[in-house]
Amino acid sequence: MTRASTATSTPTRRGVELALVLFGFGIATGGYLLYYLNNNAPIPTNWWFPFAAWLGMSLAAHIVVRRAAPYADPVLLPCVLLLNGLGLAMLNRLDSGIGSAAAVQLRWTALAIVVACVALVALRDYRVLERYTYSLFLLGAALLVLPLLPVIGQDKNGSQIWIEIFGYSFQPAEIAKIVLTFAFASYLSDHRERLKTAGTKVLGITWPRLADTLPIGVMWLSALAILVFQNDLGTSLLFFGLFVMMLYVATDSPAWPIIGGLAFAAAAVLVYTQTTRVQIRVESWLNPFADVDQNYQIIEGQFGMAWGGLFGRGWGMGRPGRIPIVNSDFISAAFGEELGLIGLMAIIILYAIIVMRSLRAALMAREWFGKLLASGLGFVFALQVFAIIGGVTRLLPLTGLTTPFISQGGSSLLANWVIIAILLRLSHQARAPIELDNAVEVVNLEDEETVALEVVAAAPASPRPAVPTAPTAAPQEAALEAPAATPRGANA
């Protein structure tokens, strides 16, 4: 038996983070410069401004993490900064000295980093949000409905997922993504016991009672409604997948993904047979050359990536401008064209690292809410990257989602930076050494031998006993949930 407090020797790894941040700064600014060098074009006289701004933002983010969440995962922030920096460099290249997308995006990035830093500091105890389950639900739902309202709702490229206020376009679903993840996490951490234990066992799987399937039914209908009314395949897929996955994590029951999968298949068949939009998407995916005019974007993206080959044309040497809306949906095709298969793979792997790191934070988290939150945010991020890059590269039918951190768009940038702030906070919470006055709530699940019985006895009572906390840590979480091993099981 080891005391939890032995974890005080956990290194913060801030030095590693700083080194990686600077490395990423070099790659992104290198891309910025190569665009000019490759084209024998003069480097803009104010080149120092984006350099200084980007270095300043990178270092500021690093310093805030260092102060507010010193034990946060050291790889998350550098990966995100590198992606964001590459995105800025690519937007600058796509501007070709004419557009101003990169300048706008730089301002959005600055705002997003500030908001993320504020979130990181303000959410020092993110668990306060756990109390507002239904408020969060309502807020999330309201955000999703916003684009359907008259006046502010905007129809772009056939999807009703934008709002416009004072000339700024915004995709509320991006914010809803976070709010609803909180709502799901809070709801499920409260109800997991009931969802988990009740039900009948068939084929070795505990199937939920019909009454308990109500939430998933509501989510299913909502997802369908988003698809039908907002014409947005991606968003509806994202929310439904997120909810099913969080149900599964909360209950450990494979019944939920099975039910979710069947419900999804039913919806897919229903929508495919009843509407033409999804049929068109599927046809464009399987046979883009059957209708060259309609599938121009996909085809040009394919041509671009094929032309990029293994190593790419080089920064500024391709013709990604031929792809319509390359700045947002199809920016990964631009990377494939100019940085090649290798470059696109590197970007996908950066996303994979971010996802794996957030799932790792979920594994390490010391309470249910945090686990659900971290795994939910990580998975929704993975799903989004999978759907959009898969769509662009013809692995899947195309859905209108943004490519996190690299595609143009303020709301997406803002939302994803906030997600990263939460993940940084969660990973800090998971890795930080246990302080005495926190010991009741904090159980390091990774520390296999720790049983902090004495500490528990000496510690003040949990501020929120209703939370399913477990005072012991055991190699398997089965032990965590076994009342026998728990002197004062919270809600066993």
Added chain:
Amino acid sequence: MNHSIRWVSAVAGLMFFALLANITGSYLFRGPELTNSPLNQRVLQEQFGWPRGPLMAGNTPIVESVAVDSYLWANKRVYNNGPMYAPITGYYSLNFGRSRLEQVYNAELTSTSDSQLMARVMDALAGRSTQGAIVQTTINPAAQAAAWEAMQGRKGAVVAVDYTTGALLAYVSTPSYDPADLASSDLDHVVDAWDAYNDDPARPMADRAGREIYPPGSTFKLVTTAAALEAGWRPDTLVDSPKELPLPNSEHVLENFGQVGCGGERITMLDAMKVSCNTAYANIGMALGADALRNQAEKFGFNEGFMSDIGSATSNFPSEMDAAQTAMSAIGQFEVAATPLQMTMVAAAIANRGVLMEPYLVSELRNPDLSVLSIHAKNPIRQALSQQSAGILASMMIENVNSGGGDDAAMDGLTVGGKTGTAQWDTDEHPYYWFVGFVEESHVAIGVFIEETKSGDPQWSGGAAGPVFKAVAEALR
């Protein structure tokens, strides 16, 4: 809960693995097809600036790539005497694609053909930029220029061929266009030029030498004579040659050109050729029958077409004819229609002892280091008529030039054989004038087709087309 989080991680890992596997698969399996797609403007635009190999006529480049100081395209295509060579070279345009030799040998000119793979690898290893192959045409620049000059102001075509090999020595179509207008990097200019050329009623982009068919008129009597000789007729065989010939089962009465007699009611076949007697040849045609005529015509290349590389229009000899139609076909009317190339090849086969050689425009492809990439071997298509018949017919043609209707083409010191043709295709319009013939000493066959003469030109076939024939023959002497 950790158990399920691990499963979620596995699923997320699988999604990323699927993304990576998919783009790798795309690169390996879809890439080549996408890159070669004709819709792929990236590749077209990229290649537009590549240095392409030159097209040569003799030792002179007629098309070449010249390096220019441009941001977009490092090379531009230069057409020397563009209009004169346009039906051979074709154009190379960003907007409108490629045509003729620029299209047919595109892979070799850009050094992307399979046979150039080793050269590409060696160049890549040595760090050299790969140069395209040199396309050597068979065109004789002097003959081409002579034909071009002689046709100025006239609509029509001239074809000259070395009848022993099939190598085309001149291939001219007038009026013409300048491929440089379409190959320009000034894309607005290209579009304007394209529209102007296509809207021009004179149709400057038409290839009158090989891609258009016209009624061959009396030049087709060479085919009819060949069929007769093969059927056992002789130059002194007598034929009925009335002034007027009512055609069977028809209200049409065939007359001779100028409503004149043929020098008697019954003349020899040689005389019939020398005065180009329509009624006599109509009788020969009806005596031989449609099948014999068609058979002979097809041996010369009718209903088949020439040239595997740039291709030609297929000259037509109709099927299913009654006697009146056979009579008209025998004198090159009714639905008989031929390219000037086809009629030149008729004369060529006759002069070449009956052997029809495949006409061709490219003699060899060379690597930039001048080593030979591929070479065109001369290719006999078939014995179009027996050597004996060919010899007789050739001497009849020589007779025709020496003392018959072909005398406009007679040249001092050269043995010239030939046949004139006048095709009245519309009673309100000028007829088409033809002259096809050969020069024994320089073993060339030359075909001249005049769709529209210049004002002041003589209005008979020998007078209009003969001087052009002589100009080209002189250049090839």
